[in-house]
Amino acid sequence: MDIERDQRRFKQIVRGRIRDNLRKYITHGEMIGRKGRDLVSIPVPQLDVPRFKFGKNGSGGVGQGDGEVGDSLGKPGQGPDGAGGAGSDPGGGHYLEVEVSLDELAEMLGNELELPRIKPKGAASIEAEKTKYNSIRQTGPESLRHLRRTYLRALKRQISTGSYEPADPRVVPVRADKQYRSWNEVPQPQVNAAVIYIMDVSGSMTDEQKEIVRTEAFWIDAWLGKQYKGVEKRYIIHDAVAKEVDEHTFYHTRESGGTRISSAYKTAADIIEASFPVADWNIYCFQFSDGDNWGDDNRKAFELLGEKLIPASNLFCYGQVESPYGSGDFIDALEKQFGSHEKLVFSEIADKDAIYESIRKFLGKGK
Amino acid sequence: MSLAKQLLADLAAAVGQQSQPFTISAGPRTIHCHALQCDAFAATIDELALETPELAAATVVQLQTASQSLSKRVNYLLEPIAPIETDAQGCSVQLRSNPPQRDDNGRRYYELLLRRGGSVALCRFEKQPGQPRVRIPAALTHEVIGRLIDDFAATVDGI
Numbered sequence: 430m431d432i433e434r435d436q437r438r439f440k441q442i443v444r445g446r447i448r449d450n451l452r453k454y455i456t457h458g459e460m461i462g463r464k465g466r467d468l469v470s471i472p473v474p475q476l477d478v479p480r481f482k483f484g485k486n487g488s489g490g491v492g493q494g495d496g497e498v499g500d501s502l503g504k505p506g507q508g509p510d511g512a513g514g515a516g517s518d519p520g521g522g523h524y525l526e527v528e529v530s531l532d533e534l535a536e537m538l539g540n541e542l543e544l545p546r547i548k549p550k551g552a553a554s555i556e557a558e559k560t561k562y563n564s565i566r567q568t569g570p571e572s573l574r575h576l577r578r579t580y581l582r583a584l585k586r587q588i589s590t591g592s593y594e595p596a597d598p599r600v601v602p603v604r605a606d607k608q609y610r611s612w613n614e615v616p617q618p619q620v621n622a623a624v625i626y627i628m629d630v631s632g633s634m635t636d637e638q639k640e641i642v643r644t645e646a647f648w649i650d651a652w653l654g655k656q657y658k659g660v661e662k663r664y665i666i667h668d669a670v671a672k673e674v675d676e677h678t679f680y681h682t683r684e685s686g687g688t689r690i691s692s693a694y695k696t697a698a699d700i701i702e703a704s705f706p707v708a709d710w711n712i713y714c715f716q717f718s719d720g721d722n723w724g725d726d727n728r729k730a731f732e733l734l735g736e737k738l739i740p741a742s743n744l745f746c747y748g749q750v751e752s753p754y755g756s757g758d759f760i761d762a763l764e765k766q767f768g769s770h771e772k773l774v775f776s777e778i779a780d781k782d783a784i785y786e787s788i789r790k791f792l793g794k795g796k
Numbered sequence: 797m798s799l800a801k802q803l804l805a806d807l808a809a810a811v812g813q814q815s816q817p818f819t820i821s822a823g824p825r826t827i828h829c830h831a832l833q834c835d836a837f838a839a840t841i842d843e844l845a846l847e848t849p850e851l852a853a854a855t856v857v858q859l860q861t862a863s864q865s866l867s868k869r870v871n872y873l874l875e876p877i878a879p880i881e882t883d884a885q886g887c888s889v890q891l892r893s894n895p896p897q898r899d900d901n902g903r904r905y906y907e908l909l910l911r912r913g914g915s916v917a918l919c920r921f922e923k924q925p926g927q928p929r930v931r932i933p934a935a936l937t938h939e940v941i942g943r944l945i946d947d948f949a950a951t952v953d954g955i
Contacts, residue, residue, distance in 0.1 A: 631881050632879075632880040632881040632882075632890075633880055633881060633892075668881070669883050669884055669885050669886075670884075685879070685880075685881060685882055686881060686882055686883065686884065687881045687882060687883030687884075687885070687886065687888070687890065688881065689883075689885065721881075723881075723883050723886060724883070724886050753895060753896055753898075753903070754892060754896055754903070754905055754921070754923070754929075755902070755903060755921070755923025755929040756923070756928070756929060757929070758928065758929070761928065779925075
């Protein structure tokens with residue numbers, strides 16, 4: 430159908446627009462109307478289709494006006510003097526909300542940032558039940574009737590009872606001939622990932638920093654969700670004390686406590702130990718802080734990181750978000766302590782524009 | 797003579813000198829001041845701190861209340877001061893310029909730390925774009941230095 434072809438073409442154009450502006454969406458979090466788990470609503474500039482517009486009745490027409498037959502109409506711009514000017518209405522305000530699947534977005538992200546596919550570690554030892562239509566039964570709903578088997582069985586019956594006439598090859602199934610497709614629950618090995626997000630919510634982290642973390646976490650989620658069948662997410666917030674929270678609390682909490690990063694590392698290590706056996710899970714930790722760690726906490730934090738978190742993780746990513754007071758020195762201390770450890774990725778996120786490179790740095794290792 | 801007056805007298809005597817540490821004590825309180833440069837009206841100070849064992853038994857709540865009062869008193873610096881973080885474990889309160897000063901060359905802010913033990917200390921930081929954050933000297937007139945010491949002392953008195 431022509432209309433279906435047009436619709437496909439329209440979708441291609443819209444997706445092209447999203448791809449073209451993906452960097453903008455990544456850095457400025459414009460996937461504002463998230464629809465749910467699988468769909469994202471993205472505003473793209475309206476695509477105008479040219480169309481005829483009706484004028485007002487009685488406002489003149491061909492052959493009317495002051496001129497005489499044979500008068501020249503003149504060239505554009507030669508009319509009487511008058512002040513031109515811009516229209517009074519603001520333009521370009523029309524946006525079209527387009528729904529895109531998270532999978533599709535992740536694919537675009539991967540292409541845009543040239544991200545390598547993740548190679549999961551270890552064997553897939555987590556089992557999930559999957560329904561497979563792989564057996565036949567005598568009863569079932571008509572929608573699942575297996576026509577070929579039903580007719581074969583009817584044919585066999587007719588031949589064996591002598592009611593089949595080769596000269597008049599009609600096969601008429603009776604109730605006992607009917608065969609139905611049926612299903613079994615098949616255990617299917619799955620490679621699963623656990624993602625632990627850690628955010629500093631101390632007094633020096635403002636809403637702007639949290640927005641950066643939210644945007645970056647959204648794209649990390651989208652990418653890891655595409656790479657793994659099941660992604661378990663856990664959220665930890667901390668100031669001087671850490672606690673595990675739900676997603677909403679994670680992004681909307683502000684505390685006034687000091688910063689002790691070791692408290693968050695301890696909570697993360699406890700979660701991993703209790704819920705995610707290292708042999709079965711691909712574990713990712715993403716930590717965001719302004720790097721203003723208090724007192725002598727670095728030593729304790731590095732101990733936990735080196736002994737518990739890094740060995741358990743596929744990847745430990747630390748993003749230092751710049752607060753109104755600049756960036757702390759935790760990232761320098763981290764680099765000094767662990768150097769270029771293959772499982773550690775550091776990124777300094779000065780502002781929203783730095784999110785793009787930060788994501789590339791975090792996910793570019795393909796681990 | 798009060799601590800402030802003693803320090804101002806020492807600063808007046810040190811005009812023209814560079815990198816002069818001053819330590820002045822009166823009773824249980826000691827002022828530490830490291831002046832990098834000093835002239836007749838002002839000095840560039842690396843750190844200005846009042847140390848006293850009177851804060852040895854201070855609770856976090858007391859320090860928080862004192863920090864509120866300190867931020868109200870110290871309203872004559874380049875930027876207003878406000879408590880930013882409280883470390884219950886280490887029993888200290890951090891106050892900073894709120895908002896910090898921002899321009900094309902980066903941002904600058906004062907940091908005051910009120911600690912059980914104890915001390916009240918002031919220093920200034922700068923963060924230039926693409927550079928690590930560094931401590932910078934705070935340029936203060938003698939009058940402001942004297943007033944700061946008085947306000948530090950008043951804060952300790954209030955705990």
